[in-house]
Amino acid sequence: xxxxxxxxxxxxxxxxxxxxxxxxxxxxxxxxxxxxxxxxxxxxxxxxxxxxxxxxxxxxxxxxxxxxxxxxxxxxxxxxxxxxxxxxxxxxxxxxxxxxxxxxxxxxxxxxxxxxxxxxxxxxxxxxxxxxxxxxxxxxxxxxxxxxxxxxxxxxxxxxxxxxxxxxxxxxxxxxxxxxxxxxxxxxxxxxxxxxxxxxxxxxxxxxxxxxxxxxxxxxxxxxxxxxxxxxxxxxxxxxxxxxxxxxxxxxxxxxxxxxxxxxxxxxxxxxxxxxxxxxxxxxxxxxxxxxxxxxxxxxxxxxxxxxxxxxxxxxxxxxxxxxxxxxxxxxxxxxxxxxxxxxxxxxxxxxxxxxxxxxxxxxxxxxxxxxxxxxxxxxxxxxxxxxxxxxxxxxxxx
Ligand SMILES: *Cc1c(COP(=O)(O)O)cnc(C)c1O
Numbered sequence: 001x002x003x004x005x006x007x008x009x010x011x012x013x014x015x016x017x018x019x020x021x022x023x024x025x026x027x028x029x030x031x032x033x034x035x036x037x038x039x040x041x042x043x044x045x046x047x048x049x050x051x052x053x054x055x056x057x058x059x060x061x062x063x064x065x066x067x068x069x070x071x072x073x074x075x076x077x078x079x080x081x082x083x084x085x086x087x088x089x090x091x092x093x094x095x096x097x098x099x100x101x102x103x104x105x106x107x108x109x110x111x112x113x114x115x116x117x118x119x120x121x122x123x124x125x126x127x128x129x130x131x132x133x134x135x136x137x138x139x140x141x142x143x144x145x146x147x148x149x150x151x152x153x154x155x156x157x158x159x160x161x162x163x164x165x166x167x168x169x170x171x172x173x174x175x176x177x178x179x180x181x182x183x184x185x186x187x188x189x190x191x192x193x194x195x196x197x198x199x200x201x202x203x204x205x206x207x208x209x210x211x212x213x214x215x216x217x218x219x220x221x222x223x224x225x226x227x228x229x230x231x232x233x234x235x236x237x238x239x240x241x242x243x244x245x246x247x248x249x250x251x252x253x254x255x256x257x258x259x260x261x262x263x264x265x266x267x268x269x270x271x272x273x274x275x276x277x278x279x280x281x282x283x284x285x286x287x288x289x290x291x292x293x294x295x296x297x298x299x300x301x302x303x304x305x306x307x308x309x310x311x312x313x314x315x316x317x318x319x320x321x322x323x324x325x326x327x328x329x330x331x332x333x334x335x336x337x338x339x340x341x342x343x344x345x346x347x348x349x350x351x352x353x354x355x356x357x358x359x360x361x362x363x364x365x366x367x368x369x370x371x372x373x374x375x376x377x378x379x380x381x382x383x384x385x386x387x388x389x390x391x392x393x394x395x396x397x398x399x
Pocket of ligand 1 (some may be wrong): 096131199220
């Protein structure tokens with residue numbers, strides 16, 4: 001069957017088929033229930049079939065689906081207003097995905113310097129282990145050989161420096177540098193945290209050299225760390241920020257946010273998208289914010305995160321042969337495995353718990369933000385059983 005599929009062979013899919021979802025649970029065709037801490041790779045921020053999201057989408061479906069940006073779209077006005085009121089930003093451009101939000105961020109930064117009379121300033125400094133998407137520009141920004149190979153010349157203007165290496169950042173700045181682009185927490189790179197101090201220093205550097213600071217909060221944004229955006233923990237603000245994943249709660253939606261100054265060059269006709277900001281996406285995006293911005297919601301995320309933190313720390317203590325380290329913040333958590341992470345992932349899937357692989361032999365836990373303390377504990381006991389099982393297997397293998 002598998003080799004007969006007309007689908008591109010670009011994905012190594014697990015042989016699981018899900019029919020429906022309910023909150024943090026996914027139900028397979030055969031009725032088996034899985035605890036979903038993969039959440040569509042941090043996308044299903046409110047879990048599956050959240051009643052408020054379902055009704056927002058259904059209501060909009062009865063009215064109008066799509067218009068294009070030839071006309072005014074009230075949902076864009078309200079969602080952009082709410083996003084700017086809740087963040088550093090003054091301006092918003094809506095996209096359908098994270099990579100497109102990054103494309104807009106990159107174009108905004110280059111166009112800013114162009115409009116200020118410096119077309120030579122188009123270089124962007126990025127960090128090893130980064131992931132910014134799969135378009136030609138964003139694979140160049142991410143700089144990972146495995147994603148660049150075979151796709152022709154790497155798009156110019158991206159310079160990569162080692163992770164958390166401030167002297168290297170300083171040394172990379174030239175007359176042609178336009179911006180610095182960073183994920184406050186590397187997701188796909190292995191849940192690698194950038195320190196508060198590092199982000200603060202990047203902010204100062206950008207101010208000193210007239211560069212724009214671009215944050216990629218596609219994965220860590222929209223409440224995942226227990227603040228609406230991860231940059232808030234560092235007490236800094238970016239000039240431009242890419243958002244996606246959680247903001248759509250499962251509907252394809254992204255956004256590029258910018259200060260009025262940074263968006264200075266993005267005048268009529270410079271950028272566009274047929275679908276970006278369409279009424280269905282706006283209805284869902286607004287509904288996600290209704291929930292995430294409600295009183296007490298982010299506190300809930302921080303409380304449940306603590307349950308995970310403590311539970312994972314204790315698992316790491318008890319299974320040092322399986323777990324090397326716990327990483328991350330809020331509900332963006334990584335387990336660095338001592339065994340091949342694929343084995344751990346398989347073992348936890350056997351316990352009907354879903355998670356996501358990442359770089360550096362890490363598996364990511366990205367539970368929906370609505371996960372309760374009880375569901376968190378259920379997930380932790382499944383992890384514990386998986387670790388026990390792996391321990392038994394390893395003993396057998398070495399006996
Ligand atoms: C997922 C992701 C992207 C790309 O988003 P797509 O919607 O897949 O294009 C970019 N940056 C980060 C940090 C991501 O996690």
